[in-house]
Every structure is written in structure tokens, then in C-alpha cells.
Amino acid sequence: MNEYKLWLEEENLDEELKKELQKMTESEIEDAFFKHLSFGTAGARQVMGPGINRFNIYTVKRLALGYAKYIKLISKSNNRSVAISYDNRINSRLFAYTCARVLAAEGIKTFITKELRPTPYLSYMVRHFNCDGGIMITASHNPKEYNGFKAYDHTGAQLVPTFANKLTKEIDKINNYFYIQERLSDLIVEIDETFDALYLSEVKKIELRDLKKPHKFVYSPLHGTGSTLMPKLMKDVGYKFYFNEKEMINDGAFPYTKSSNPEDLLAYENSLKIAKEIDAVAVLVTDPDADRLGLMVKHEGEYVFLNGNQTASLEAYYILSTLKEKNKLPKDGIIYMSNVTTPLLKYISKAFNVELKEVLTGFKYIGEQIEKTNKTYLFGAEESYGSLIKPFVRDKDAIQAVLFLSEMITYYLEKGLTLYDVLLHLYKEYATYSEQTFSITYKGIKGAKQIEKIMKHFRRKPLLIDGEVLSYYEDYVDGVKVKEGKKEKLDFDYANMIKFYYESGHEIILRPSGTEPKIKIYLYIKDENLDKANKKLTKIRKIIERIIKEI
Incomplete structure (x- = not known):
């Protein structure tokens, strides 16, 4: 007071x-x-x-x-x-x-x-x-x-x-x-805006293929910064972009969108209407500062939402398969991902014999690693729709991602495939994961204490789920991997996070948000097909929610 x-x-x-x-x-x-x-x-x-x-x-x-x-x-x-x-x-x-x-x-x-x-x-x-x-x-x-x-x-x-x-x-x-x-x-x-040309000239260099561009796309910057660059970029490269004009207006009140978060389906509502009217192949949405890209693609007549993990997996696969096809896949290539990102990336990287390095949550850790190594950068991503195609910048770049996803969609449609078809192929070829991140909000002083209490609970009592065998868990506060009561030191800095690994291939992560008053739970549930994995995820989420409610 x-x-x-x-x-x-x-x-x-x-x-x-x-x-x-x-x-x-x-x-x-x-x-x-x-x-x-x-x-x-x-x-x-x-x-x-x-x-x-x-x-x-x-x-x-x-x-x-x-x-x-x-x-x-x-x-x-x-x-x-x-x-x-x-x-x-x-x-x-x-x-x-x-x-x-x-x-x-x-x-x-x-x-x-x-x-x-x-x-x-x-x-x-x-x-x-x-x-x-x-x-x-x-x-x-x-x-x-x-x-x-x-x-x-x-x-x-x-x-x-x-x-x-x-x-x-x-x-x-x-x-x-x-x-x-x-x-x-x-x-x-x-x-002033004359500097735009320098940045956009670098963005244009990320394209891997020279393609015909007959398809229609809908784009929204959700009233944010993407509007300042996207029309110039798409005019130069030739993709047929239809802009959600109301949401192209820069406005901090976000008057025409119900959400400023591309992870939220409400953010697509108006753009989806435009897509249906013009028969667009995809809806692309960037967040207000244009470092994250969200995506819906048309598949069998319906628009399908792809989450950040799925988008990252598709981007990595396209990069690696294209470079391999062109005999340009470097022997010293490396991919980076945050350690709350889908395990599917590990399977994809291994299949192409490419090194994958996990870092703590936050793209700054990927930026740090790029600077430290002489290895050839191939791709970096985190689960929350953040990716970086080329490291001429050192943060997530949704301007690059919009151009790159447009190329990917166009290329696969030439082959008679949607991005969702390709995703199903990745599940069949490598591993099937149902992925979901959910949050529970706890505001104010009492909320901060409750989040701390929840994290302490899971450190004392590792997450045991009926029918699942816990292989080991990693506690990033103490910096240890705990398996059968034995502790090994982790090669990570301090972070308030716990990650549980199960024999079935599941990975479950708990961490307080670093930017909002909430605890985040990441579920990566593996099974032989997506339907089974989805059902298992729903069951496991209910178990976790019940445990947290009782703490």
C-alpha cells in the first residue's frame, strides 16, 4: 500500500x-x-x-x-x-x-x-x-x-x-x-518504409522451388504489423493473396477479430468466410507482431486447422525432403526445437540422418545456439506457431513462414495432395501423435502461489497414469533426469518445468507461462493411429485436470 x-x-x-x-x-x-x-x-x-x-x-x-x-x-x-x-x-x-x-x-x-x-x-x-x-x-x-x-x-x-x-x-x-x-x-x-526492401529481399531468398502459382490464399494480420509488409511481398513473388481488409487496419482495439492469437480458432472466423466465398486453398493468420503464423488448409471440401506442432513438422519435412531430392542436404545440417515441441520432429530428423538439438522454451535459446555453432542451419521451431526458415534474423519470423507455407501448399497441390494429406503421411511413415496444449489461469498473488503449489506437487509426486508406465522424468529446476530413483544431470539451464516420459512414447510437460498468469500443460500422446491417440489424449487430460483441481 x-x-x-x-x-x-x-x-x-x-x-x-x-x-x-x-x-x-x-x-x-x-x-x-x-x-x-x-x-x-x-x-x-x-x-x-x-x-x-x-x-x-x-x-x-x-x-x-x-x-x-x-x-x-x-x-x-x-x-x-x-x-x-x-x-x-x-x-x-x-x-x-x-x-x-x-x-x-x-x-x-x-x-x-x-x-x-x-x-x-x-x-x-x-x-x-x-x-x-x-x-x-x-x-x-x-x-x-x-x-x-x-x-x-x-x-x-x-x-x-x-x-x-x-x-x-x-x-x-x-x-x-x-x-x-x-x-x-x-x-x-x-x-522509413524504404528499409522494407532490404528485409524483404532476404525473405524472398528462402524459396526452394520455382512454381506456378494458380491458387488463392486468404491472409489476415489480425490488425497487426503483418499488414505493413505482406502486400508488398506477395505482389513481388506472385502468389494470389486476398487480404482480409477489415483486419488489415492497424488498431490496438482489435475491433474486427474476436482473438489476437493464431492458436485460437476465433481468430480465423472472418477470414474463413472470405476463403469459402472465393474457394481459397488456405487461410494464413499472423499474430500482431508477426512472429507467429497460424494456418487452416482446405482438405476434402472442409477447412482443417493445423496446430503449431503439425505446421513445424510439415515445414521440417518439406525442407529435408526437398534438399535431399536436390542432393543439397548438408552432412553438417542441424534442426533446433524447443523442448516443449512435438516428438515427431525427432523421428523426421532421424529418418534424414540430420542432427536435432533441443533447447529450453523460448526462441532466444535457438538464436543463442545458431550463434554458437558452425553447423549448417536448416530449421528452427517451437510448438506455439513460431518458426524460422533462414537465420538472417534471430527470432521467430511469420513473414518468412507465410511465404514458405504458401510454397509448400502450392507444391503439394501440384502433386494432388493437401498439407493434411502430407501430415497423415508423416504419421504413417514416422509416428502418430495427438498434440494439445492447454492452460489454467490463476490471477494475482493467490494465483501465483497456487501455480507454485501445483509445480511442487508434481515434483513430489510424479504424474502416474493408470495403464501407462512412467519411464523417467526431467526436473529443470534441479537440472536432473530421474529414472528408477537415480538422478542424472541434465545439460540444460534452470527452468521451472517438469517433463514426464512414458514407455508408450507419450510426453507430458508442465510449466508456468513466462508471460501470463497461467500454468501450461503440453500433451504429446502416441498411438497406432490418430483416432486412438485423440481418444487417449482426452482421457489423460481429464485425469490431469482432476489431479490439479484437487491440489
Whole structure:
């Protein structure tokens, strides 16, 4: 309550925020002030509003100043610089330019986009301008009430914990939110739309085949940044794209879509209507900062939703099979995936004799590995619709993914196959998995404690399921693999996650979300065919939900 009073009595507090403060209930005050805004899996992300645990102009200035101090700490350059961009969300542009002015006051040059641009575009800017880091103002796929701050390193990848912890220490040193200096300066360099051509020229190089392009596609950016690049790209490469014009409008209120998350079927509702009217072969949807792509494909007269695991498996298979066909599959090739992604990728990689490396959740770990190795990068993916075809950026890139999936769909249709046909082939050829990620939300202080309680429960009592034999489990807090009571050290950094492996091939994972107040459960259920696997998944999910409810 002390922090609340300080904010309420602060003479420099924005009047609108002060009015919001005065209307807050006791529980709302507690949630907004019980801790400082913190970094998670993908930077800092929170509901907008007054308070130290909310996203507002003052918490943004604190993050920006902390980031400036961090850049000074890690960079020995006399000409330090940072790239900045932002999405369509309410206040995103204001927050981005505020960051630029705070950095300018600290003597750091910034390259900031005059208009909103995608997250992968920001990553490309960092690399192109040889910056010391980057800032992306976005809350990705979160609801419209949220905004966020993604922090990048000099390679264009998000900060891994070693460096995120250093950044956090610098932020924690800043106790006063209201007297952080800003400066208008020639250190702030605006980047206009002429820079688009440089990024898009790299995107166009990812194509593996020269194809005729007779098919119709429907695309929506869900009011986000994809609208700034997709019309230019598709005009240049020649695919017949029909744009959901209402959702091409950049708007942080997301007025024409029921969801800003491509994992949610509601996000496809309007685009699906257009697809049916024009007989399109697919609907492609990118999230607001255009780092993740969702997909529905037409199969036997119906539009079928493909999840992020299925899309990643199809992308990997297409890359490997095409390169093999052309005798261009490198002996030192490598694929990366987060360790909450489908096991099917392991089977596909093994079949092509290609190394697959698992990393912790968060594409920053894939970016880190790309930088560390001399092996030939082939593909990287995570289950939540994030993939990277070519590593000229070091974050998920849905602009690349839209072009690449369009090529894949077109190629297979030439062969008389839909993407769903190809997916069924992968199940038959390699392994059949029913995959599902579900979340349970626990808000506020009590919610955070309940999530902690659930994780502790499963560490004490590993997940036993009737009819299934638990082979072993991995606890990423202690960094150990536990099999028959014996412990082996894992070659992974700390993460609040538990992963259970069963003799049947099932994999079940529990981890708190790094960006939202929820616990996430990942189910990978293997069986001889998809129908059996789906039924088994439904049964196992009910068992897990019952156990969690009783904790």
C-alpha cells in the first residue's frame, strides 16, 4: 500500500492514470503494486494501467533506463546503438518513442521505425545496423489490454537468462519512476518504409522451388504489423493473396477479430468466410507482431486447422525432403526445437540422418545456439506457431513462414495432395501423435502461489497414469533426469518445468507461462493411429485436470 500512496500523491503522475488509481478496488491495488514489473520468457508483458506491476509510461521509462544502463555495462563501444520497433497495440508507438528519448538522454543512438513493423524486422535491424541491442514494444498474441517490452542482444536474438539477469539487476537499481530523463536528440534516427526492401529481399531468398502459382490464399494480420509488409511481398513473388481488409487496419482495439492469437480458432472466423466465398486453398493468420503464423488448409471440401506442432513438422519435412531430392542436404545440417515441441520432429530428423538439438522454451535459446555453432542451419521451431526458415534474423519470423507455407501448399497441390494429406503421411511413415496444449489461469498473488503449489506437487509426486508406465522424468529446476530413483544431470539451464516420459512414447510437460498468469500443460500422446491417440489424449487430460483441481 505504500507504493500505491506514493503514486497517488505524486504531483507528476498523469491525470488519467491518477483517475484510474482512485477507482481501483483493494484487490486491484494489491495486484498492481505487489511486485515490480518483471521479465519472463519473452521480456516484460503485463496489462496496461497504473502501478508498478502494470504497463504504463513510468514502468516503460524504468525498463528503458535499465536497458540503457545494461547496454553501457556490456558494450565497450564508443558509439552504442539500439534498434527499436513496435506493434499496433494501444500506446505502443508512445512507449517506443519514449524508450528512444530515454536512451538518447543516456547518450545511446537509436534506429526507430517511423511506423509499426514486425518483430523479425526489428531483429533484422539490429543485425543490419550492427546495434548493441534492440527493443520491441509488443505483447505478441496477448489480449488487447496488454502491452510488453522485448529486449534483444547484438545478434538480434532475445536475451537469454545470463544477460536478462544482468538487465534485471540494472532495472532493480532504479527506485524512482517519476524523474527519469528523456531527451529529443539527433541520436534518434527514424527508419522509413524504404528499409522494407532490404528485409524483404532476404525473405524472398528462402524459396526452394520455382512454381506456378494458380491458387488463392486468404491472409489476415489480425490488425497487426503483418499488414505493413505482406502486400508488398506477395505482389513481388506472385502468389494470389486476398487480404482480409477489415483486419488489415492497424488498431490496438482489435475491433474486427474476436482473438489476437493464431492458436485460437476465433481468430480465423472472418477470414474463413472470405476463403469459402472465393474457394481459397488456405487461410494464413499472423499474430500482431508477426512472429507467429497460424494456418487452416482446405482438405476434402472442409477447412482443417493445423496446430503449431503439425505446421513445424510439415515445414521440417518439406525442407529435408526437398534438399535431399536436390542432393543439397548438408552432412553438417542441424534442426533446433524447443523442448516443449512435438516428438515427431525427432523421428523426421532421424529418418534424414540430420542432427536435432533441443533447447529450453523460448526462441532466444535457438538464436543463442545458431550463434554458437558452425553447423549448417536448416530449421528452427517451437510448438506455439513460431518458426524460422533462414537465420538472417534471430527470432521467430511469420513473414518468412507465410511465404514458405504458401510454397509448400502450392507444391503439394501440384502433386494432388493437401498439407493434411502430407501430415497423415508423416504419421504413417514416422509416428502418430495427438498434440494439445492447454492452460489454467490463476490471477494475482493467490494465483501465483497456487501455480507454485501445483509445480511442487508434481515434483513430489510424479504424474502416474493408470495403464501407462512412467519411464523417467526431467526436473529443470534441479537440472536432473530421474529414472528408477537415480538422478542424472541434465545439460540444460534452470527452468521451472517438469517433463514426464512414458514407455508408450507419450510426453507430458508442465510449466508456468513466462508471460501470463497461467500454468501450461503440453500433451504429446502416441498411438497406432490418430483416432486412438485423440481418444487417449482426452482421457489423460481429464485425469490431469482432476489431479490439479484437487491440489
